[in-house]
Amino acid sequence: MTSCFFLLLFLHALMASTTYSQGVSMEDGELLGLFEVMGSLLADPTWAQVHPQPCTNTPWPGVQCELMAQENSDDQQQQDYNMINPTIFHVTKIHIGMDILNTPPCKPTATLSQKSLLKLPYLKTLSLFNCFTVSPFYLSSSLFENNSLSSLEYLALVSNPSLHGSIPSSLGHIQSLKILSLSQNNLSGEIPDGICSGLVNLQELDLSYNKITGSIPKEIGFLKSLTIFDLSYNLLQGQLPSSLGQLQFLEKIDLGFNEFSGRVPQEVGNLTKLVLLDLSHNSFSGPLPESLVGLKVIEYLVIQENPINTSMPLFIGSLGSLKALSFSRCGLMGPMLTSLSRLKNLTTLSLDNNSLNGTVPSSIGSLPNLEELNLSQNQLSGELVVSEEFIRRIGKRVDVRGNNGLCIKNGTFSVKSPNSCVDARSKSGGNKSSWDEDDSDECGNMNTSLHQRNWCTRSHDHGYGLNKMFLLMVNFYILGFLV
Ligand SMILES: *[C@@H]1O[C@H](CO)[C@@H](O)[C@H](O)[C@H]1NC(C)=O
Ligand SMILES: *[C@@H]1O[C@H](CO)[C@@H](O)[C@H](O)[C@H]1NC(C)=O
């Protein structure tokens, strides 16, 4: 509200001093601002000459304008003008990126100045992809001061390797901001408090793939509208603040590949809209709070590579909406949960490289949607009985290697592989060490079958685990349904 008020004041001041050129349905000051911004970014020095009327006759795909009503005015000359031209174009979007056909590249010395941005008070979207690539550019505090970018809703500075330095706290002045993506830059320093206390309308915060240090400020709890929170691939550490649980609209939290530690706060279980929780590759310790049973719509739970060091958390069996579950390398011990069989929508189950022991619940083999199963490097034993339909569906994406006593069987006869069950004779002998671990010929005719290679994976081929490509897809999926 206040920012709106200031914006109006500001406009009045601007318009009083504006001369209106004949036939140009845009204010001179704003047009000049656009030329300045493009001139300071693009390598093409002729941009302004080629696009003298960027909102109308000589458009450019990376620039968008909107027709808006003229503001009311006390000034008589202005009122007369408004009578004849009740509407006017304003620049609302600047996007530079490889998706714009024939985009001239940004110049090596590309820069942004507050002075020029101040002339574009209606800008809602500023998006610069792969623009700052050569000479170092940093976000000066002044860039976001004095009501600059006061209408901005979407700020994306993505994939700019020479964008370095810290994120200025003054960014928090842009109260209208809904989406902030500073992903894949070279940013360092801590997450400024200003972002949390100021950006009260923020829905998406993506600072992934930088070198951001420090911890998550507890003031994060102020960002009540946040739906996407991605800090993955940084150098963040410390414990998660319990205030995270106040962000009731969160749908995606990705904190993977940082140095976070401590317990996951109970309050995270309050996030009833959460679809993705990725805590992978940190130092979170167990036990995970049973309150996570509150994640009623969670589809992707990625805990892999954290020293959780407990038995399998019981709440997992209640998360019926799960599609992908990864606890790889989490130090899990004891038996596998039989309640996993309730997760009918599960497509990927990764429990590899833990210390799970006992038998594999037979119901795993009948999970109707399972497409990838990795139980390798545990101490599981017994037979994993699977149907032929299961084999057909899941193909080679079953990995049970590295379990001393575990073998796969489809019910009628054994299959030879490092994981295959020996024939009935040795089984009845009850000698665990007789599980077939070498290439000898015990399983007779199945020995040469291609079929077996298809599902008792010995090959290392593509790493079908929950890899980054998969997570990227998740990313797009989630962004997809929000935007
Ligand atoms: C902000 O505005 C004040 C007063 O007009 C001016 O003195 C100051 O230099 C401005 N700051 C920046 C960063 O432009
Ligand atoms: C990223 O920043 C570091 C300093 O923090 C610098 O040494 C490095 O060259 C930068 N990388 C690029 C691609 O500019």
Ligand SMILES: *[C@@H]1O[C@H](CO)[C@@H](O)[C@H](O)[C@H]1NC(C)=O
């Ligand atoms: C949030 O979680 C905590 C701990 O699990 C619980 O005590 C509290 O009542 C929850 N708050 C809301 C608003 O659900």
Ligand SMILES: *[C@@H]1O[C@H](CO)[C@@H](O)[C@H](O)[C@H]1NC(C)=O
């Ligand atoms: C978890 O287990 C691993 C491997 O046994 C061990 O190195 C680590 O110290 C344990 N971590 C914690 C937090 O208990």
Ligand SMILES: *[C@@H]1O[C@H](CO)[C@@H](O)[C@H](O)[C@H]1NC(C)=O
């Ligand atoms: C499982 O997936 C189906 C189809 O996407 C969906 O309709 C159903 O609600 C899901 N089940 C749960 C428990 O989320």
Ligand SMILES: *[C@@H]1O[C@H](CO)[C@@H](O)[C@H](O)[C@H]1NC(C)=O
């Ligand atoms: C299993 O995890 C340990 C650390 O937890 C790691 O050193 C080892 O390489 C992993 N093994 C495999 C096969 O990934």
Ligand SMILES: *[C@@H]1O[C@H](CO)[C@@H](O)[C@H](O)[C@H]1NC(C)=O
């Ligand atoms: C599993 O391992 C635990 C120790 O971690 C042991 O107490 C238990 O007996 C083992 N269970 C089986 C079935 O081997």
Ligand SMILES: *[C@@H]1O[C@H](CO)[C@@H](O)[C@H](O)[C@H]1NC(C)=O
């Ligand atoms: C086990 O696999 C063999 C060979 O593919 C097949 O003929 C047989 O019907 C399967 N048995 C079951 C119970 O699926």
Ligand SMILES: *[C@@H]1O[C@H](CO)[C@@H](O)[C@H](O)[C@H]1NC(C)=O
């Ligand atoms: C199991 O097999 C091993 C090696 O083949 C043998 O040394 C051991 O005595 C057998 N144990 C039993 C209980 O048969």
Ligand SMILES: *[C@@H]1O[C@H](CO)[C@@H](O)[C@H](O)[C@H]1NC(C)=O
């Ligand atoms: C089984 O495999 C071994 C080694 O791979 C091979 O020498 C042997 O001929 C095969 N047996 C049959 C019956 O195909």
Ligand SMILES: *[C@@H]1O[C@H](CO)[C@@H](O)[C@H](O)[C@H]1NC(C)=O
């Ligand atoms: C299963 O997990 C192991 C150990 O973490 C890994 O080496 C292997 O590539 C995974 N298998 C598949 C098929 O992804």
